[in-house]
Amino acid sequence: MTFGFAPSAAAQISDATGNTSRHGHGRLLEPSEWAEAGIPLLRNPREVVAGLYARHSPVPRTAVVAVLGPEDRLVASASFTQAVASADGWDYRNALLSRLRRVIPHDLRRRTPVRTAVLLFCRDGDERWTEEDGAWMWGLRDACTLHGLRCGAYVTLTRGGWQVLGEGRGGRQPSAGSRPLRLAESVPDAGRLTPRMGPGAIEPLRRTAAR
Numbered sequence: 001m002t003f004g005f006a007p008s009a010a011a012q013i014s015d016a017t018g019n020t021s022r023h024g025h026g027r028l029l030e031p032s033e034w035a036e037a038g039i040p041l042l043r044n045p046r047e048v049v050a051g052l053y054a055r056h057s058p059v060p061r062t063a064v065v066a067v068l069g070p071e072d073r074l075v076a077s078a079s080f081t082q083a084v085a086s087a088d089g090w091d092y093r094n095a096l097l098s099r100l101r102r103v104i105p106h107d108l109r110r111r112t113p114v115r116t117a118v119l120l121f122c123r124d125g126d127e128r129w130t131e132e133d134g135a136w137m138w139g140l141r142d143a144c145t146l147h148g149l150r151c152g153a154y155v156t157l158t159r160g161g162w163q164v165l166g167e168g169r170g171g172r173q174p175s176a177g178s179r180p181l182r183l184a185e186s187v188p189d190a191g192r193l194t195p196r197m198g199p200g201a202i203e204p205l206r207r208t209a210a211r
Contacts, residue, residue, distance in 0.1 A: 028134030089138030
C-alpha cells in the first residue's frame, strides 16, 4: 500500500512550539504501522461512510466515531468538533473514549472484542496521510483497547471525497462539500438504523440482532 504525505496543521503547530510529534511528546501511528495492525476491512465502506454522513453532516474538523456490530451494522455513533489540531494521539484518545463511554457500555469483560469502532474525520487538505491522521489512528486504537472494542477503519473525508486509509478504497461522494443526505438516500435498509442526528449530537445505544 502506497501513501502520500502532506504537512498538517498539527505538524505546523508542533514546529512552531519546537516539539516534533513522534520524536517529541506525540503519539501517532505511521502508515506502515497502521497497515501492520491487522485492522479489519469494512464489508461495504461506501454504505458505512454514506450512512454516517447522513446522520451527522460533518464539516471540516468534525470527527464521527461509530461502533459496528455483526455485518457492520451500526450500534451507536457520536460526532464532535475537534477545534484544535494536535500531533499527539493522547488528546484524541481522550476525546474518543469520552464519547464512546457516553453511547455504549464497555466490553472489557469479553476475552475477544465482538464490536468494532471506526472513525471518520472530516478535514481540509487532500487524501494524503498527515501527522494529524497518525495521531487520530493512535487515539482510535488506544480508545478501543480501553473500551474493549476492536479497532476498525480510519476514514478521511475531504473536498475530494472519502478514503479508507491503509486500504486504498475510496470514492468521490460524499465529500466535505456534499449536500446533506437523507438517511433513506444513503442506506438502502435505513429502518434498521438509528435516526439521523446533527453535528455534535450523541446517538443513544441501539442493539440489533444479528441475522
